[in-house]
Amino acid sequence: MTEETTETPRDTDRVEKLEQEGDIAADYLEELLDIADLDGDIDMDVEGDRASVSIVGADLSQLVGRDGEVLDALQELTRLAVFRETGERSRLMLDVSGFRAEKRAALEKVAAETIERVQETGSPVSLDPMSPFERKVVHDVVAAAGLTSSSEGVEPRRYVVVQPV
Structure with a gap:
């Protein structure tokens, strides 16, 4: 007896595309952390219909800013980096230190x-x-x-x- 999967090739393509967005975002954010001389680990995931990237580490409050303003700007810059690589608009969600x-x-x-x-x-x-x-x-x-x-x-x-x- 064989197991049936409910995942279609289209679902697989969508997940792979979102994982690619996460990889591009992670590379961009790694460079940013290096430039800013900040320590942080990057976690990637796919949540529903968007890539999700989190930066976790000791004190990253400067990447969050007042009421998340810096985080919002950093998310937009990361989305632009993904757009530059893929040519497609990203709905990527970025979190820093669990703020979101x-x-x-x-x-x-x-x-x-x-x-x-x-x-x-x-x-x-x-x-x-x-x-x-x-x-x-x-x-x-x-x-x-x-x-x-x-x-x-x-x-x-x-x-x-x-x-x-």
């Missing part, structure tokens, strides 16, 4: 509390302005709960509104 992972956990909690409030009151709830990353986390949690959400406003004051069913 902690932020994601806190946002998931806020989203869950907001969902509960919307379900109790039956009224839409608007959240404070958020970055694109933060809004995506909230939208994903809201969708998983079976509710709808939308982004409103103009950057940098763009925010999420969670609607009742």
